[in-house]
Amino acid sequence: xxxxxxNRIARVVIHIILLFSIFMLxxxxxxxxxxxxxxxxxxxxxxxxxxxxxxxxxxRFMPVSYPTMIALGLVFAAGTGIGxxxxxxxxxxxxxxxxxxxxxxxxELATALSFDIGVFLVVVGATLLIISTLGESSK
Amino acid sequence: xxxxxxxxxIPFLFALFTPLVEKVLKDRIGIxxxxxxxxxxxxxxxxxxxxxxDEPLYVVYDWAPTFGLSFGFYxxxxxxxxxxxxxxxGVLINIYAYWYLHKPDPFGRFFAYLLFFMGSMLGLVLSxxxxxxxxxxxxxxxxxxxxxxxxxxxxxxxxxxxxxILVTASGGLAMLGGIVLLTVIAGTSEIPELIAKAEMIQxxxxxxxxxxxxxxxxxxxxxQSPFHIxxxxxxxxxxxxxxxxxxxxxxxxxxxxIARVHPIFSGREEWTLLVATVGLFTMVFAAYWALRKVDLKxxxxxxxxxxxxxxxxxxxxxxxxxxxxxxxxIMNHAAFKGMLFLVVGxxxxxxxxxxxxxxxxxxxxxxxxxxxxxxxxxxSAGIPLFNGFVSKELIFEAAYEQIGIAPWMSVFxxxxxxxxxxxFAYSMKIFFGVFYGEESHDLPKxxxxxxxxxxxxxGLLAVITVIVGIMPFVAEGLVNAATSAIIQKPTDFYLxxxxxxxxxxxxxxxxxxxxxxxxxxxxxxxxxxxxxxFGLTANAVYDWSYPNIMVGAEKLISVFQxxxxxxxxMYIIGMVVVLSGWVLFREDHFRFIPHxxxxxxxxxxxxxxxxxxxxIGVAVFRSRLARVISLGVVGYLLCAIFxxxxxPDLALTQLLVDSVTVILFVLVIYFLPQLKTDKExxxxxxRDLLVSVIAGGFVTVFILxxxxxxxxxxxxxxxxENSYKLAGGTNVVNxxxxxxxxxxxxxxIIVLAIAGLGVYALVRxxxxxxxxxxxx
Numbered sequence: 001x002x003x004x005x006x007n008r009i010a011r012v013v014i015h016i017i018l019l020f021s022i023f024m025l026x027x028x029x030x031x032x033x034x035x036x037x038x039x040x041x042x043x044x045x046x047x048x049x050x051x052x053x054x055x056x057x058x059x060r061f062m063p064v065s066y067p068t069m070i071a072l073g074l075v076f077a078a079g080t081g082i083g084x085x086x087x088x089x090x091x092x093x094x095x096x097x098x099x100x101x102x103x104x105x106x107x108e109l110a111t112a113l114s115f116d117i118g119v120f121l122v123v124v125g126a127t128l129l130i131i132s133t134l135g136e137s138s139k
Numbered sequence: 140x141x142x143x144x145x146x147x148x149i150p151f152l153f154a155l156f157t158p159l160v161e162k163v164l165k166d167r168i169g170i171x172x173x174x175x176x177x178x179x180x181x182x183x184x185x186x187x188x189x190x191x192x193d194e195p196l197y198v199v200y201d202w203a204p205t206f207g208l209s210f211g212f213y214x215x216x217x218x219x220x221x222x223x224x225x226x227x228x229g230v231l232i233n234i235y236a237y238w239y240l241h242k243p244d245p246f247g248r249f250f251a252y253l254l255f256f257m258g259s260m261l262g263l264v265l266s267x268x269x270x271x272x273x274x275x276x277x278x279x280x281x282x283x284x285x286x287x288x289x290x291x292x293x294x295x296x297x298x299x300x301x302x303x304i305l306v307t308a309s310g311g312l313a314m315l316g317g318i319v320l321l322t323v324i325a326g327t328s329e330i331p332e333l334i335a336k337a338e339m340i341q342x343x344x345x346x347x348x349x350x351x352x353x354x355x356x357x358x359x360x361x362x363q364s365p366f367h368i369x370x371x372x373x374x375x376x377x378x379x380x381x382x383x384x385x386x387x388x389x390x391x392x393x394x395x396x397i398a399r400v401h402p403i404f405s406g407r408e409e410w411t412l413l414v415a416t417v418g419l420f421t422m423v424f425a426a427y428w429a430l431r432k433v434d435l436k437x438x439x440x441x442x443x444x445x446x447x448x449x450x451x452x453x454x455x456x457x458x459x460x461x462x463x464x465x466x467x468x469i470m471n472h473a474a475f476k477g478m479l480f481l482v483v484g485x486x487x488x489x490x491x492x493x494x495x496x497x498x499x500x501x502x503x504x505x506x507x508x509x510x511x512x513x514x515x516x517x518x519s520a521g522i523p524l525f526n527g528f529v530s531k532e533l534i535f536e537a538a539y540e541q542i543g544i545a546p547w548m549s550v551f552x553x554x555x556x557x558x559x560x561x562x563f564a565y566s567m568k569i570f571f572g573v574f575y576g577e578e579s580h581d582l583p584k585x586x587x588x589x590x591x592x593x594x595x596x597x598g599l600l601a602v603i604t605v606i607v608g609i610m611p612f613v614a615e616g617l618v619n620a621a622t623s624a625i626i627q628k629p630t631d632f633y634l635x636x637x638x639x640x641x642x643x644x645x646x647x648x649x650x651x652x653x654x655x656x657x658x659x660x661x662x663x664x665x666x667x668x669x670x671x672x673f674g675l676t677a678n679a680v681y682d683w684s685y686p687n688i689m690v691g692a693e694k695l696i697s698v699f700q701x702x703x704x705x706x707x708x709m710y711i712i713g714m715v716v717v718l719s720g721w722v723l724f725r726e727d728h729f730r731f732i733p734h735x736x737x738x739x740x741x742x743x744x745x746x747x748x749x750x751x752x753x754x755i756g757v758a759v760f761r762s763r764l765a766r767v768i769s770l771g772v773v774g775y776l777l778c779a780i781f782x783x784x785x786x787p788d789l790a791l792t793q794l795l796v797d798s799v800t801v802i803l804f805v806l807v808i809y810f811l812p813q814l815k816t817d818k819e820x821x822x823x824x825x826r827d828l829l830v831s832v833i834a835g836g837f838v839t840v841f842i843l844x845x846x847x848x849x850x851x852x853x854x855x856x857x858x859x860e861n862s863y864k865l866a867g868g869t870n871v872v873n874x875x876x877x878x879x880x881x882x883x884x885x886x887x888i889i890v891l892a893i894a895g896l897g898v899y900a901l902v903r904x905x906x907x908x909x910x911x912x913x914x915x
Contacts, residue, residue: 029868032787034876040795047802067899070892077885091203092885094878096867110867112877115884119877122888126895127799133902134806 010052017045025120026113035116039123046128055136066132069125077118080111143198143212146182146222147265150175150229150258154251161247169237172250176233176257180226183219183261190219191620193629197267197331213267213330216620220466221264221395223617224473225388229257231596235481236379238592239488249289249377256282260388264395269318269328272396273311276360279389280307286384287376299372302681306369307359314356314396317349324349330399334627337403350404353396354413361393361447364421365677371440378484381436386443386480387473394450394469401454401462402627415455415551421448423554426561430568430657435483435493438565439476442519445562446472452551453534459626460540464533466621467634470614471526471607475518478600479569482512485593486573491583495568500578504586507594509574514601518608520566520654521559521647526607528647529636531559535643552642556650563654611636705827712834720837723844732847743783750776767804771797788872 021041028034049058064072081092096110153175161168189196195215202210214222233253240246259278266272281304288300322328324343325336333340340346359366373385384390397414404410422445429441450468453461485508486501487493502509518525521532538555541548588594607614611634623630638644699710723729739747753776756769774797781790819827858871858879868874876884 028870028873029877030870032791032870032872034788034870034873036876037788037791037795040792040799044795044798044802047799067896070895074889074892077888081881081885088200092881094866094881098867110878112866112868112874112881115877115881116873119884119888122892126891129895130898131799131803131806133899134803 035119043127066129073121154254157251172233176229211267215624217624235596296375299375303369310359317352357393382480387477418452460537462625468530479515481597499576516570560653564657
């Protein structure tokens with residue numbers, strides 16, 4: 001039996017952790033963070049859903065299955081590398097540039113980000129796949 | 140420039156998208172295959188200028204320049220000839236297979252495999268780099284494995300597939316050794332550069348080992364004795380596959396390799412001795428076996444082995460003639476043998492059997508097929524007016540020339556005649572045995588000619604066979620180009636049907652005479668059939684060693700895979716201690732600078748003590764949950780240390796990893812049975828304690844030693860300096876992960892992905908099995 005307090009808190013906290021993990025993912029290039037950390041953080045928030053609610057809630061919450069997520073992540077990461085090859089650079093050559101967007105200011109876009117998204121997806125997919133597999137079959 | 144990349148990758152791309160397209164095209168997925176093959180073929184045709192002209196096309200893309208690896212393509216006469224055959228016959232085979240397959244065969248899978256093979260084979264012949272060639276070489280082995288095992292519900296297909304991959308991949312391993320050696324001594328793996336260094340390679344001590352290893356690969360791929368055993372069993376594949384892979388293209392990869400390295404190795408005696416004699420032996424031996432067989436496909440399989448032997452023998456000859464004869468015969472053999480296979484496929488398809496003792500008198504019911512079989516069999520027998528005659532004549536000529544070089548070499552013309560006489564006999568047996576005689580009425584199906592789609596491909600090959608047979612000069616340009624690519628000298632010769640009363644012609648006459656005697660004297664044939672030839676065959680060796688190797692491998696694995704986590708940890712920790720300890724000792728780094736080790740803040744002391752206590756807790760607590768929590772405490776304290784050392788990224792990662800680990804552990808504990816005996820035996824405890832103390836002590840010493848040897852010039856400086864400049868990121872840790880060392884990260888996430896899928900598969904399978912056991 002999950003306590004009412006945990007239930008109430010979780011409803012709020014889960015969203016915050018998820019949002020924060022995405023924040024971590026995007027700012028990872030310049031400050032602490034990055035795909036790996038963000039991926040773990042997102043996984044923890046979803047594990048919280050598993051603990052507080054149940055697997056069905058998670059399934060409603062997540063549009064894709066974990067193996068698909070892993071595959072997507074690998075496609076992102078490897079695709080970043082192959083993109084360079086198509087343009088004639090060695091595999092996994094990364095590049096970056098600065099863009100100016102009105103009202104937002106200057107932002108940096110790096111190909112490393114798409115690689116990091118790949119890492120993020122693989123980490124989330126693999127962690128949750130392992131936890132959910134073990135968790136669901138232990139019932 | 141780009142065309143050559145296109146030619147190789149189009150089939151791969153099409154193979155990749157086959158499952159998606161199959162949803163739209165359904166049973167008509169064959170069209171997808173045909174389109175892909177046509178695109179590749181078109182690309183190959185547009186490259187003709189490089190092959191037939193003087194200047195070959197040589198494109199190189201960087202792959203891993205730091206290792207001197209590049210991804211290059213080389214189109215000259217030889218590689219173009221092969222690419223032409225592969226893509227051209229690929230088109231015909233795709234068309235034929237469209238009509239050949241039946242429900243419930245998985246069509247999509249078949250065409251995906253077929254295109255996968257076609258791409259690999261094109262890559263093999265077009266690549267300019269031996270290492271790339273090797274990769275494509277193994278890809279063809281894998282696709283061949285998949286295609287032989289296409290009907291994997293039959294025992295024979297599985298056996299054949301396993302055998303083929305074991306034999307050819309072992310050869311491939313030997314070849315890889317040869318390629319590595321060659322790359323090391325020559326400093327390059329680019330074929331054009333290697334050819335330029337031929338003299339140096341020939342004088343090197345490693346010349347013979349390299350040659351031997353490369354030839355092992357080539358011989359096993361091209362089914363040379365004693366590695367030929369896989370090919371007859373590969374005939375379990377659907378017939379279009381046998382026609383494509385196992386007669387006209389893949390098995391010629393060995394011939395291709397030998398032709399490709401011809402300018403590097405030939406000229407030394409070892410070359411002739413190895414190449415020509417193995418070819419000679421295989422040719423005669425396999426032709427003899429072809430005559431003994433009664434299954435049409437088995438006859439053709441041995442016949443293919445024998446013809447490959449013939450080509451390899453000719454490549455081993457010292458002079459230009461052999462190269463020329465081989466180049467021409469490669470082409471001709473692909474046409475007539477591919478066609479014969481397709482014809483046998485038709486016979487099998489329409490009558491339901493391939494047994495030559497059951498098939499008789501098909502001339503009444505399958506007249507169109509008979510015409511095709513006639514052309515194929517007579518071309519294979521080497522009768523004038525068919526292409527097989529012209530190239531066989533050239534090989535005879537080349538063999539005859541060898542007598543002048545050394546007296547012992549007169550074995551070549553003699554055995555070439557004997558082998559060809561056997562070939563003549565079995566070719567006649569195929570044609571007259573199946574189509575003449577009393578009409579048989581006990582066939583599984585009522586025979587009739589097949590639909591046009593199945594006749595089209597063999598029909599086109601038949602037309603080519605006859606045209607080249609009557610007017611050989613049409614092939615002159617191509618054969619000249621291929622020959623000059625093999626010997627690396629421009630050649631200019633003519634191909635004609637009539638050479639005058641040359642020794643080669645008399646050899647042909649003798650061949651036909653002996654062949655006729657062999658074929659028409661039934662008692663002689665009977666004698667061949669009745670006597671079991673050899674006690675110890677290569678097949679017996681394979682069948683004996685395969686199960687034994689399996690058992691041996693299991694025993695070997697069980698030595699170090701004890702299936703106990705404790706032992707795996709001990710191996711890992713032991714190796715770390717031994718290897719790094721040895722390096723420290725060798726480099727004399729057991730030196731420490733005097734340093735006040737005990738100087739620390741109070742809170743650091745408290746942390747350290749908590750650390751130690753938690754660690755002890757992990758070892759001594761009885762309850763598993765308590766141990767897990769204890770372990771969590773260790774992790775969070777480590778996290779605190781990272782914060783103290785101002786490493787926020789590490790601290791964050793550690794914090795999260797620890798949380799996830801604790802959750803995982805709790806879940807796993809659910810699974811595990813209760814500990815039976817909490818008390819281990821004393822000697823086990825002592826051993827574990829010893830290992831722990833050694834490992835802990837070593838790590839302490841290691842850290843102190845490392846502290847004493849702080850180099851000012853570390854790689855960290857580079858990262859710190861260039862992180863923002865080169866990668867535009869100020870978080871150095873992340874920049875290293877995703878940019879400087881992105882390749883490592885890619886590897887890591889792949890490992891993570893595999894681990895995740897592995898757990899998923901194992902647990903799911905286990906749960907399913909348990910459910911089955913519970914309610915069967």
